[in-house]
Amino acid sequence: MPHDHRHDEPHSLLPSDPALRVKALQTILVRKGLVDPAAMEAILDTYETKVGPHLGAKVVARAWADPDFRARLLADANAAMLELGISGRQGEHVVAVENSADQHNMVVCTLCSCYPWPLLGIPPAWYKSDAYRKRAVREPRAVLADFGVTLPEGTSVRVWDSTAEVRYLVIPARPAGTEGWDEERLATLVTRDSMIGTGFPREAGA
Amino acid sequence: MTAPAPSSFTDPWQAELFALTVALSDAGQFSWPAWTEAFGATLRRHGANRMLDGDEDYFAAWLETLETLLATSGAAPSAETAKARAAWEQAYRTTPHGQPVQPAL
Numbered sequence: 534m535p536h537d538h539r540h541d542e543p544h545s546l547l548p549s550d551p552a553l554r555v556k557a558l559q560t561i562l563v564r565k566g567l568v569d570p571a572a573m574e575a576i577l578d579t580y581e582t583k584v585g586p587h588l589g590a591k592v593v594a595r596a597w598a599d600p601d602f603r604a605r606l607l608a609d610a611n612a613a614m615l616e617l618g619i620s621g622r623q624g625e626h627v628v629a630v631e632n633s634a635d636q637h638n639m640v641v642c643t644l645c646s647c648y649p650w651p652l653l654g655i656p657p658a659w660y661k662s663d664a665y666r667k668r669a670v671r672e673p674r675a676v677l678a679d680f681g682v683t684l685p686e687g688t689s690v691r692v693w694d695s696t697a698e699v700r701y702l703v704i705p706a707r708p709a710g711t712e713g714w715d716e717e718r719l720a721t722l723v724t725r726d727s728m729i730g731t732g733f734p735r736e737a738g739a
Numbered sequence: 740m741t742a743p744a745p746s747s748f749t750d751p752w753q754a755e756l757f758a759l760t761v762a763l764s765d766a767g768q769f770s771w772p773a774w775t776e777a778f779g780a781t782l783r784r785h786g787a788n789r790m791l792d793g794d795e796d797y798f799a800a801w802l803e804t805l806e807t808l809l810a811t812s813g814a815a816p817s818a819e820t821a822k823a824r825a826a827w828e829q830a831y832r833t834t835p836h837g838q839p840v841q842p843a844l
Binding site (some may be wrong): 546547548550551552553554555556557558559560562564565567568569572573574576577581598625644645646647648655659660661662663664665666667696697698707 | 743748749750751752754755756757758759761762763765766768771772774776778779782786790791792793794797798799802805806809814815820821823824826827828831832836841842844
């Protein structure tokens with residue numbers, strides 16, 4: 534890491550402009566009691582260490598392994614997630630959409646970057662980029678091609694546009710050759726991108 | 740757009756900004772739909788003439804949106820924010836390396 538302060542000034546390394554502005558807001562809001570530093574810490578801890586695509590993978594693996602759970606997930610995803618101890622943030626409604634031979638599902642947020650946080654954590658940069666947000670609805674097949682995803686002729690693409698209230702989870706097709714696998718093993722095949730619809734799960738032999 | 744990085748925050752301030760915003764919404768300062776609406780408008784404005792990369796420029800738009808919301812609501816008027824920012828900068832410039840940095844506010 535470059536040390537960009539001058540050597541005749543023994544001060545601490547000056548943070549970037551946005552970093553200072555975030556500190557400024559924090560200082561003011563904490564002092565006014567509008568935000569609790571402990572609550573912020575808890576949120577940071579949750580999203581940096583606890584929440585991530587491994588939770589979505591658990592849900593998908595359960596859906597693959599247990600047809601009754603799959604039915605419950607498609608009917609009411611929030612309730613089904615709770616069975617696995619995964620709760621949504623207040624007011625967020627999760628909808629699970631299942632890929633089939635006829636339809637491939639793909640998720641975007643054209644407004645900003647709404648994303649199923651409780652299942653996938655914080656979205657990757659490409660999900661938040663204009664290249665994705667502006668093109669996913671208009672030319673989904675071209676976007677999928679950028680991700681190396683090619684669909685069979687007869688498969689249509691359905692793009693789901695997330696909102697602050699509704700977030701989508703794609704349930705990809707269960708890979709061939711996984712008969713008899715338990716949930717834990719199945720979960721290792723579920724990638725983040727496969728749950729956004731910009732990828733496929735790993736293959737059983739890979 | 741291929742081979743996305745596994746980490747989602749490239750800088751600690753992005754994570755702090757995220758946590759601050761979620762905490763403020765949880766505390767009732769604004770609803771999440773209201774936040775996404777305001778944030779979406781900033782992104783549209785910033786992305787009108789160029790393609791945003793979803794990383795630095797994304798969080799720059801996020802920060803601008805939060806500053807504007809809090810200035811408008813009166814929770815953090817821009818003069819106060821500017822003063823606090825200057826105090827932090829001053830503290831960083833004058834605190835010897837290795838000492839805890841504390842703004843004089």
